Amino acid sequence: MTATATTGPVDPTTTDAWQRLAALAEGFSPDLRGWFAADPGRAERLTFDAADLHVDLSKGLVDADVLAALVALSEEVGLAERRDAMFRGDHVNVTEDRAVLHTALRLPADASLVVDGTDVVPEVHEVLRRVYDFAERVRSGAWTGVTGQRIRTVVNIGIGGSDLGPVMAYEALAPYRHAEIECRFISNIDPTDAATTLAGLDPESTLFIVSSKTFGTLETLTNARLCKAWLLEQLGSGVDEKAAIEKHFVAVSTALDKVADFGIDPANAFGFWDWVGGRYSVDSAIGTSLVVAIGPERFAEFLAGMHAMDEHFRTTDTASNVPALMGLLNIWYADFLGAQTHAVLPYSQLLHRFPAYLQQLTMESNGKGVRWDGTPVTTETGEVFWGEPGTNGQHAFYQLIHQSTRLIPADFIAFANPAYPLRDGETDVHELFLANFLAQTRALAFGKTADEVRAEGTAEAIVPARVFTGNRPTASIVAADLTPSVLGQLIALYEHITFTQGVVWGIDSFDQWGVELGKQLAVQISPAIAGDAEVAAQQDPSTRALIDYYRAHRR
Ligand code: F6P
Numbered sequence: 352m353t354a355t356a357t358t359g360p361v362d363p364t365t366t367d368a369w370q371r372l373a374a375l376a377e378g379f380s381p382d383l384r385g386w387f388a389a390d391p392g393r394a395e396r397l398t399f400d401a402a403d404l405h406v407d408l409s410k411g412l413v414d415a416d417v418l419a420a421l422v423a424l425s426e427e428v429g430l431a432e433r434r435d436a437m438f439r440g441d442h443v444n445v446t447e448d449r450a451v452l453h454t455a456l457r458l459p460a461d462a463s464l465v466v467d468g469t470d471v472v473p474e475v476h477e478v479l480r481r482v483y484d485f486a487e488r489v490r491s492g493a494w495t496g497v498t499g500q501r502i503r504t505v506v507n508i509g510i511g512g513s514d515l516g517p518v519m520a521y522e523a524l525a526p527y528r529h530a531e532i533e534c535r536f537i538s539n540i541d542p543t544d545a546a547t548t549l550a551g552l553d554p555e556s557t558l559f560i561v562s563s564k565t566f567g568t569l570e571t572l573t574n575a576r577l578c579k580a581w582l583l584e585q586l587g588s589g590v591d592e593k594a595a596i597e598k599h600f601v602a603v604s605t606a607l608d609k610v611a612d613f614g615i616d617p618a619n620a621f622g623f624w625d626w627v628g629g630r631y632s633v634d635s636a637i638g639t640s641l642v643v644a645i646g647p648e649r650f651a652e653f654l655a656g657m658h659a660m661d662e663h664f665r666t667t668d669t670a671s672n673v674p675a676l677m678g679l680l681n682i683w684y685a686d687f688l689g690a691q692t693h694a695v696l697p698y699s700q701l702l703h704r705f706p707a708y709l710q711q712l713t714m715e716s717n718g719k720g721v722r723w724d725g726t727p728v729t730t731e732t733g734e735v736f737w738g739e740p741g742t743n744g745q746h747a748f749y750q751l752i753h754q755s756t757r758l759i760p761a762d763f764i765a766f767a768n769p770a771y772p773l774r775d776g777e778t779d780v781h782e783l784f785l786a787n788f789l790a791q792t793r794a795l796a797f798g799k800t801a802d803e804v805r806a807e808g809t810a811e812a813i814v815p816a817r818v819f820t821g822n823r824p825t826a827s828i829v830a831a832d833l834t835p836s837v838l839g840q841l842i843a844l845y846e847h848i849t850f851t852q853g854v855v856w857g858i859d860s861f862d863q864w865g866v867e868l869g870k871q872l873a874v875q876i877s878p879a880i881a882g883d884a885e886v887a888a889q890q891d892p893s894t895r896a897l898i899d900y901y902r903a904h905r906r
Pocket residue numbers: 510511512513562563564565566567568571629630715863866
């Protein structure tokens with residue numbers, strides 16, 4: 352049985368596999384100590400390679416029966432068919448009637464993919480060529496500001512997917528950045544964001560990239576106007592306004608007409624397509640600031656890494672398909688074992704924005720209460736994703752992961768090599784760092800029994816407080832180095848994990864209607880804040896009182 356647009360999604364709870372999983376969950380008594388002791392092949396059997404990622408799922412709360420039932424579930428809900436439909440360009444984004452083709456953004460130039468009558472690959476590579484050309488000119492100094500200065504700072508103005516991907520990747524790939532060009536990012540409509548980001552910048556050597564898929568996002572357009580005013584004011588009255596905008600503003604959008612209305616030369620605009628979702632767009636022209644930072648060659652490696660993971664997901668059997676398995680395990684944890692959140696814990700300071708990036712990817716995609724045919728979901732959906740890099744998290748919230756009453760599956764991400772070479776004779780701090788990653792996953796899996804605590808001479812009264820139950824599930828994702836390609840693989844891994852979960856739940860993982868109401872109300876409330884008594888009177892008592900408070904306290 353598979354889902355089609357006419358029949359709607361399969362209700363996962365009606366499948367045989369779901370019933371089997373429910374029965375398995377009933378008496379489920381995880382015992383990682385026992386499982387590893389009884390089965391010397393467990394670690395090897397549950398460790399998989401996907402492109403350059405080496406992924407150990409053996410410290411997960413899964414046995415052979417659960418795994419078999421999860422794979423069966425994927426078959427009964429039609430994961431492979433839905434995946435193929437996405438890669439093919441079918442309109443799997445049903446509520447917006449669109450194809451979902453972020454995977455086409457990383458196809459090699461000699462590939463071909465005809466969607467709605469057009470081969471999209473040449474278009475993708477034509478935009479890439481223009482972005483690369485622009486980036487090269489900025490990097491070499493051939494592109495100058497209106498006064499002839501070369502560009503030293505690139506400021507990306509965008510929010511959500513038009514910010515989180517570029518800033519996360521810019522941070523992650525810091526060792527690959529151009530030494531003389533800095534990128535900064537403005538996203539929040541809190542005027543503090545623009546003020547602090549622009550502080551100290553030299554307007555003559557600053558270039559703005561206005562990144563907005565729709566070019567209608569209030570935050571981005573407001574910040575773009577602020578930056579335009581800042582630039583013109585800072586450059587002084589002697590400068591030709593039109594020329595200044597032309598030399599200091601470029602745009603990335605699917606709405607090139609609106610870009611022109613803003614005053615940006617269409618020749619300095621890079622387009623993309625409605626089949627690229629915002630949170631899936633770092634590999635489109637939305638990544639232009641990243642291309643400037645790391646250069647076209649490294650960006651091409653980033654895309655190739657994503658493509659390698661796409662191919663793994665597209666062609667590998669579910670039983671050894673890493674994104675599919677990780678997505679299915681998440682279903683097991685969330686729908687059968689009661690997990691409500693999922694931690695992502697990179698043992699890499701460079702990945703410090705990765706959890707924030709994943710929050711949009713996972714929660715904007717799967718935080719839904721209805722399925723793609725409009726019927727209510729039949730299961731719990733959309734875990735809360737969160738995290739911080741190790742080891743900082745260890746000294747903050749790991750207490751709860753180790754000893755609380757909650758089950759928090761956690762993904763650990765680590766690299767064999769440090770991002771920056773050690774100096775001669777220096778202590779190998781990276782080894783100390785990795786020891787922490789290994790220690791944490793071991794402690795979470797195997798815990799510490801009361802007898803072990805007692806054997807250390809602990810007073811009986813505090814033995815219970817020092818016991819670690821263990822059996823707290825983790826996945827370990829490791830690679831040799833955090834290269835552009837490996838970063839691309841990590842991103843694509845999580846995209847496909849998210850997709851897998853969405854298919855099981857029957858969700859359209861590519862719309863985001865839940866962000867609309869707040870946007871509409873902000874526009875509606877705005878006049879009341881500015882003093883319109885009539886609009887204020889239309890608000891509910893709580894909102895009205897808060898507006899009154901604001902007006903009484905605003906200087
Ligand atoms: O409001 C949510 C959202 O639409 C995200 O999905 C998107 O990434 C973000 O806003 C920014 O949108 P845009 O790129 O169109 O400015």
